[in-house]
Amino acid sequence: MNNYLASGIRYAALLFGTTSLGAFLLFLFAGSLSIIEFGLRDKQLLWLDAGLCALFFIQHSWMIRTSFRRRVSAFIPPEWYSAVFAFVSGITLLAVVGLWQQSSWHIAAIGGPYRSLLRMLYFLSVAGLIWGVRSLRFFDPFGGREIVYSLRGKKPKAMPFAARGPYRLVRHPFYFFVLIMLWVSPDLTADRLLFNVLWTIWIIVGTVLEERDLVHELGNEYREYQKRVPMFLPFTS
Helix, strand or coil: CHHHHHHHHHHHHHHHHHHHHHHHHHHHHHCCCCCCCCCCCHHHHHHHHHHHHHHHHHHHHHHHCHHHHHHCCCCCCHHHHHHHHHHHHHHHHHHHHHHCCCCCCEEEECCHHHHHHHHHHHHHHHHHHHHHHHHHCCCCCCCHHHHHHHHCCCCCCCCCCCCCHHHHCCCCHHHHHHHHHHHCCCEEEHHHHHHHHHHHHHHHHHHHHHHHHHHHHHCHHHHHHHHHCCCCCCCCC
């Protein structure tokens, strides 16, 4: 029974993880998908949008903490946790994208060749994300690897720390490319500006906290890496 449940969690994490990621990338490119419209006024819908962002930030930041993982270890086997995290995060991100409300207040709209340039930067950033994934080699964003090893009665091999590909240019290439994708939208409405500002703040704060964990986990090896490679902006160290 546990094996079937573990496999179910694995496939659910893969389904909701990939679906939410695709929807998020589409949202960053096209703006609000307008799946559900509540007919709210601009101020009201901006409060709702801010609440959706806060929901994702709290869920993601809460579940990623080691202390929370320890609390639920009595209910969720350790080898399942990454998949459960991916599953819940996928549902929450789909809620953000699906319930997001678009404001009628248009701040800027860029056309002509500059619009084409911004679109090109978006697709280059997507290519950068793919580059980052390929450089990691053992990338497992949805936690399936741990479950597969557990079902086979094995333990996953520890991933050695190595800076490859974009990790030689910045320490957090995924965040770097997402930040670019946030701000190259040629159509800036009030809700999109709110989204960009809140997610930029969250990414920066989250990265600082993540760096502390990496220093604690990897020690001097990561401190030397910090000295050689900048956090976000290439060629600034």
